[in-house]
Amino acid sequence: MNGKLIKINLNNKKHEIISMGHRNPQGLYLDKENNFLLETEHGPFGGDEINLLKGIKTNEDNIYNFGWAIASAGEHYGGKIKDNQKKYEKYPLHKSHSEFGFIEPLKSFVPSIGISEIVKIGKKNYVVSSLKDKSLYFFKLNDSKLIKNLDRIFIGERIRDLKLKNKRLHMFLEDTASIGILNLN
Numbered sequence: 139m140n141g142k143l144i145k146i147n148l149n150n151k152k153h154e155i156i157s158m159g160h161r162n163p164q165g166l167y168l169d170k171e172n173n174f175l176l177e178t179e180h181g182p183f184g185g186d187e188i189n190l191l192k193g194i195k196t197n198e199d200n201i202y203n204f205g206w207a208i209a210s211a212g213e214h215y216g217g218k219i220k221d222n223q224k225k226y227e228k229y230p231l232h233k234s235h236s237e238f239g240f241i242e243p244l245k246s247f248v249p250s251i252g253i254s255e256i257v258k259i260g261k262k263n264y265v266v267s268s269l270k271d272k273s274l275y276f277f278k279l280n281d282s283k284l285i286k287n288l289d290r291i292f293i294g295e296r297i298r299d300l301k302l303k304n305k306r307l308h309m310f311l312e313d314t315a316s317i318g319i320l321n322l323n
Contacts, residue, residue, distance in 0.1 A: 141206055143177065143191075157191055157202035159240060161210070165256040165266070174283070176244075178253045178266055182231070185212025186253040187243035188266060190283055205240030208232060211248050244285050251275070255300040257307075259322055265307065267297035274309075274320075293318065 143157040143166070157177075165178035175191040191202050207229035214222050214231065235242045247253065252270025259265050259276075266275045272295050277288045296312035302322075309318040 143175075155201055157189075157204065159202075159204035159206045159208075160189075161206040164254050167256045167258060167264070169258055172262070172279075176256050176264065178256050180253060181210055181212035181246070181248075181250055183213045183215050183217070184246075184248040184250050185210040185231075186247040186250045187211075188245040188253070188256070188285070189241070190244050192283065203240050204243065205232075205235045205238065209235040209238055209240050211243075211246035212250065244279075244283075245277075245288070252296070254298055257300045257302050259302055259307065265300065267300050267309065269296040269298065269312070272296055274307075 141158055141160045142155050143160065143163065144153050145156045146153045160177070160179050161182065162180040163177055164180060167176045169176065177189045177191065179187050179189065181187060189204055210231045211233060212231065214225050214229070216222050218226060232238055250270060251268040251273065254267045254269050256264060256266045262279045264277055264279070268275065272293055274291045274293060274297065275288055276291065278286045280286045293309065295314060297309050298312045299310040301308040305322045307320040307322055309320065311318050
């Protein structure tokens, strides 16, 4: 089931695929208030993504497809070199997702930031952490569910995970094996 998000009912063990075309999912946030999922994933060489799955109900004919490995803002490692020719024939990594019938990411990061967790910090406000870029990215979703005001704050350490509690953002920092706390008041 590589590259898929699967919804599992823990009571009766029934499951369903709700999305596919993911390369390497890292963070997942169920926004019950707004009835959607936000998902973060590592791209190849470039192309980390924030994806939105509108509405949680799906069926076999309506599975969200985000296009990996046909579409990505990134490139295969090494780029378009002779050694990668067959890889690009099979997995072309088109820059437009929608032209090929896939869902466009809300945001693609080129170069990659080493995207990790995503959490909600307000009614329509969210934050994403990064490993490679050692930063936090704060953003708001407008009424059309598009990212507005993406702001970067450099932390200086790889941020593996996030948790919001009492308007304080707890950052699980990898380099020093410590917890950083950012007051959001």
